Amino acid sequence: MNGADALIRTFAECGVRTCFANPGTSEMHLVAALDREPRIRSMLCLFEGVATGAADGYARMTGRPAMTLLHLGPGYLNGAANLHNARRAFAPTINVIGDHATYHRHLDAPLTSDIEALVKPLAAWTDVAAAAADAGPKAAAAYAASLGPPGGNAFLLLPADAAWSEGGALAKPLALPGAERPKNLETVARAIKAARKPAILVSGDALVEPGLTHAARLHAAGVLVLNDTFAARQRRGGAHFAPLRLPYFAEQTLETLQGVDLLITAGTKHPVAFFAYPGRPSELTPEGATRLSLGGPEVSSAAALEALAEMLRAPAQAKSPAASKPAAPGGPLTPEAVGATLARHLPEDCIIADDSVTAGLVLFPATAGAASHDWLFHTGGAIGQGLPMSIGAAVGAPERKVIALCGDGAAMYTVQSLWTMAREALDITIVVFANRLYRILMIELARTGAGTAGPAAMSMLSLDNPALDWVKMAEAHGVEAVRTERAEDFDREFARLVARPGPTLIEAVV
């Protein structure tokens, strides 16, 4: 067995079922090995950022890593921004990168680069299988390492000669450690009892069931339950308990936290501003409040909440009554009107892949009363996450409808995603918010004190001149699309397209 077969078959043994790929010459033996391994389904992406973002979305929905197949240093670099987002989501991913043959690297051929140095800042784990015999064991190690806890990006480099040489062998899957349990629960419980306004900021599995039910008990016991602005995944809508989400803008978070004298964290860390602004604080825990931590992303926040609820003898929280649906919106299309349509028509148990930037500020609260769904947030701030993430979610949860909400600027970053959706007939409805502007930057220009935009600045913030035609864009990639400019049209088209299987796109001119 050659090294490539040993690597691919070991991954299959461990449980890898999906490969998002954009291979090159140095990965040809891996491609041939995938041909021989029916347990792993390979999907071609026309840009590596699609493959890595898809691996993130897949991991968020399944809890398991997909593998990506990337071509040398540049292939990794093209996919790295979405691996940055995956890292911030603590999503397990396995990234297999072909490198030059070991004896070829020192010759510094055109595609040579220091891949190990390039991946290190984004890696939870990295290693090189320099010989065929290493490929199996290191594949098993990569699988386990990706799952942490917490989950992270594992990188396994396979030089071409290790891929094509004989001497590989299948390795056994390693035992996987579970999430850690916090040790300071009694201290925290005592502090809650003593506090005037205790609050707990949660992320991780506290944001899906049964974590939310435990969180609801703490809420019933008088604890303000908050969630991170950008979590990996949150179950919401329907009768699910909704923690209070920390706002994106730091000054609003400070307001939200006013009066809190105890801030506990579980599955996350204490809140900091997304960016620094002149004369404003970067750390957002209220001054004078006591900080306690039940652990970061390496712990099960759901288990911590459950134990804490028991200790506090917290009552069960009464189920929230189902929210009434808003009326059909009308008039010119706005993010608010889109929010009303989503609240009306989100199908039960759908998945939202959110890359909607400014529109999202409105959409998230507007959909609190929608049918039950999972919301996948943009975790790392690198736009271009929504379309790829929706691919991974659709592959990982094929029986569920996925809805990608994307700003036009964000969607352009990984627009090649549309082709993979068409090819794989993935059940995704895309809404592109065509405001023809990096609108968030118009806001940030003022907030950073940089002043108002003159002509040169405006040319760098506007996406107009020419306006992108999202209907032609989608059709060019094989995806059916419509454009809407009125709220009533958007409401009708969204309801129509979301009821159909396969990928479709609505350009929402807002």
Next chain:
Amino acid sequence: MNGADALIRTFAECGVRTCFANPGTSEMHLVAALDREPRIRSMLCLFEGVATGAADGYARMTGRPAMTLLHLGPGYLNGAANLHNARRAFAPTINVIGDHATYHRHLDAPLTSDIEALVKPLAAWTDVAAAAADAGPKAAAAYAASLGPPGGNAFLLLPADAAWSEGGALAKPLALPGAERPKNLETVARAIKAARKPAILVSGDALVEPGLTHAARLHAAGVLVLNDTFAARQRRGGAHFAPLRLPYFAEQTLETLQGVDLLITAGTKHPVAFFAYPGRPSELTPEGATRLSLGGPEVSSAAALEALAEMLRAPAQAKSPAASKPAAPGGPLTPEAVGATLARHLPEDCIIADDSVTAGLVLFPATAGAASHDWLFHTGGAIGQGLPMSIGAAVGAPERKVIALCGDGAAMYTVQSLWTMAREALDITIVVFANRLYRILMIELARTGAGTAGPAAMSMLSLDNPALDWVKMAEAHGVEAVRTERAEDFDREFARLVARPGPTLIEAVV
């Protein structure tokens, strides 16, 4: 003056005239500073790989660096593959990356990453302007460093607080060292006289005038003059001397070099295979041949050739007679037919930005007898270079027609380029070779000994199902386009579109 103004104004003093930008919140003060600096023209790119590839093309045509404006680690990562290509072209680029405020970084907000570690493998020079007072002097240093020699990627990181704080000051441009002169000319001249079959492999300024004229003299003196497979830029066509280009496939290079007993290099290094293949050599200098070097990319290869020609008392080479134009092609469209059309209709003094992968194997020899033009090669093997490079060439040489030759797989990597071309009304004609295949990989699968493609492998090499619609793709971005499937139609449409100003695209279904 704040740090951002000091940085931008110092760049303008040094001679920077162009900024290819995709800014974010941490670059807002730089955007405002660009608003106040009329000497630098800013152009928005909808993906960072477009900005960096454009900077490469600009540098190749002007010899001067453009600046790019990138948003934190992810913005850099999105642009890094084309910086890899720029590095292999020894093209000077200045990349300004905004970072979090110095006091904000340790909080590890979502967009934080170790930017210094990430840029290092691609950097000729990197520094952080941690205070406003550093911004001017470090900008002047970045400008000089980018020019080398050899040229390279300079990275200047500007934390947000250094950008917005007062205390910046304009810095004076630094003195720029010229290219080095080789010291071993006499040894080399003696070796040439003693050799049976001397050859010289050149890159750099030997491939533009007057370097080519000096190269022709060496040819006339009996030296086999070769050029690198992928040089940054070559002047060719018309009456220009054409060195013999080393073929892409290693076994063909070995054939080309057969019998060579002395291999001199000037402006480059001794030839190595692009990839390793089982059982084949990676170093391509013939066994037993003497190797001598007149210096790598840090020397002026043109000056070295001139001095060598003088020492050898080489005669002037007679001008080559103008090649006769091929007849109008007909029948189904093929790369060969496209080559004939290019030979017939390339406008005098145009620029070719080449990302045509397999089609390029045919197009380059086919255009040897075309009108005089500059050919910009794909230097680093990271596809997605052609469209961005054509933007930079068009901005750097606005009076000249640019022709981008792109494989469909390659064009998809940085398809967002089309929008910047439309917005800036750049004079670019694009040919997309729609073979709906990563055809090079079909060849490489066999060459690496990985066998023939089964269904899973084939799905990772084919771009069909669905076929991309390049006419809609171009129109979606605001660029006019036509599709051609017959050689006579391509010939007519190319002649028509190349005669018109502004961006246009021809989908060549081959």
